[in-house]
Amino acid sequence: MLDTFTLRVAFGLIASCVLVLFYVATYRSTRSAYSGWWCVSLACFVGGALLYLFNGTPLQVVANPLGNAIGVSGAGGVWAAAASLRGRAMPTWQLAIAPAVVLAAALLDDPANDVWSGGAIYLAAMALLIGLSSWELCCHLAGRIPDLAQESVDFAIRAMAITSGTIAAFYLARALVFVMAGPGSDLFVRGFGPPPTTLLTLVLLVVVTFSMATLGHAQQTTELRVRATRDPLTGLLNxxxxxxxxxxxxxxxxxxxxxxxxxxxxxxxxxxxxxxxxxxxxxxxxxxxxxxxxxxxxxxxxxxxxxxxxxxxxxxxxxxxxxxxxxxxxxxxxxxxxxxxxxxxxxxxxxxxxxxxxxxxxxxxxxxxxxxxxxxx
Known part of the structure; x- marks a missing residue:
């Protein structure tokens, strides 16, 4: 069995390095919404992983619910990043609903004694938000006109859609097993516990690392093209x-x-x-x-x-x-x-x-x- 604490530390270090690289190399050069939202998501995922390290300590009562809420905020950022590729801006209040519900569910349960306090709500929220990001990417891909010059962009979108869809399905399965078998069951611990989840999230980081520069620069190019061809007040062609x-x-x-x-x-x-x-x-x-x-x-x-x-x-x-x-x-x-x-x-x-x-x-x-x-x- 892989050690959960070590995996979370490793994930936090890798995600922190990726965050710094994304911010310095991609976001600062493109200022694209896609890159910006992914930087927010990675910061949330790192913050959530660090808070989970306090499980088993007196701070668990606060750190665990906050870790859940911040992790769900990261999933919301993934959704917002995907929506930005379609030119949709997500309202802040809309992204705040799921973290608020998850935080309330955890605090109203037994966070001092149960690391899975409010777990079903947390897992369902993660599945929903990451699933919405996959749906946004699929819609964006379906609406694109085939272009050989944009093959790398299409491939990056497709890879992100498949990966986020897989992770959403995994979280949905986690939620179902959590409710039906319980977090202490052998099925949940071995198949859907923190170790396999952390490993799958690392796979997501690999795919994001591949797609970030491609999609960030593509979004910047699209925005520049719109500015060059559209009237800024009316949105009509210049x-x-x-x-x-x-x-x-x-x-x-x-x-x-x-x-x-x-x-x-x-x-x-x-x-x-x-x-x-x-x-x-x-x-x-x-x-x-x-x-x-x-x-x-x-x-x-x-x-x-x-x-x-x-x-x-x-x-x-x-x-x-x-x-x-x-x-x-x-x-x-x-x-x-x-x-x-x-x-x-x-x-x-x-x-x-x-x-x-x-x-x-x-x-x-x-x-x-x-x-x-x-x-x-």
């Missing part, structure tokens, strides 16, 4: 990226089918800024951007040209209806400035996106000259 993407769509379109470019402008936007302040203007811009995304969605492109001017690319079938639908979606909330649209239809090889935008812009001026809140070609 002008340069819209023109690049739109030109590709125009070149792919058939001359007979074609595309429509819509240029939209918020009427009397400057008056809104002057009278209600820039915050009100920003809200109006964001609301219109959300309306564009809701209506155009995956069937077209939406971008911000600058100021209060927006541009959209849609199929050429009925651009007026697209403009009307955006107006209805946009006008459903608080009082907002009206919108004028200019439309140009074209497409096919040889068509230039800048020419289409210029024609749509000219139509926009005709719409404004006709009384604003209008749609013109």
């Amino acid at each position: 002008r340069a990226e819209f023109c690049r993407a739109a030109q590709r769509e125009i070149d792919r379109s058939r001359a007979g089918a074609g595309v429509a470019v819509l240029v939209a402008d918020l009427d009397r936007f400057k008056s809104l800024n002057d009278s209600a302040g820039h915050a009100a203007g920003d809200r109006a811009l964001s609301a219109f951007a959300e309306a564009c995304e809701a209506v155009v969605g995956a069937r077209g492109l939406a971008g911000r040209l600058g100021g209060d001017e927006f541009v959209l690319l849609t199929p050429a079938e009925d651009p007026e209806e697209v403009a009307a639908a955006i107006g209805r979606e946009y006008g459903g909330g608080e009082p907002l400035p009206t919108v004028s649209f200019g439309i140009a239809v074209g497409g096919g090889p040889g068509e230039d996106v800048d020419d289409l935008i210029a024609r749509a812009d000219a139509a926009l001026y005709r719409a404004k000259a006709g009384g604003r809140a209008r749609i013109a070609r």
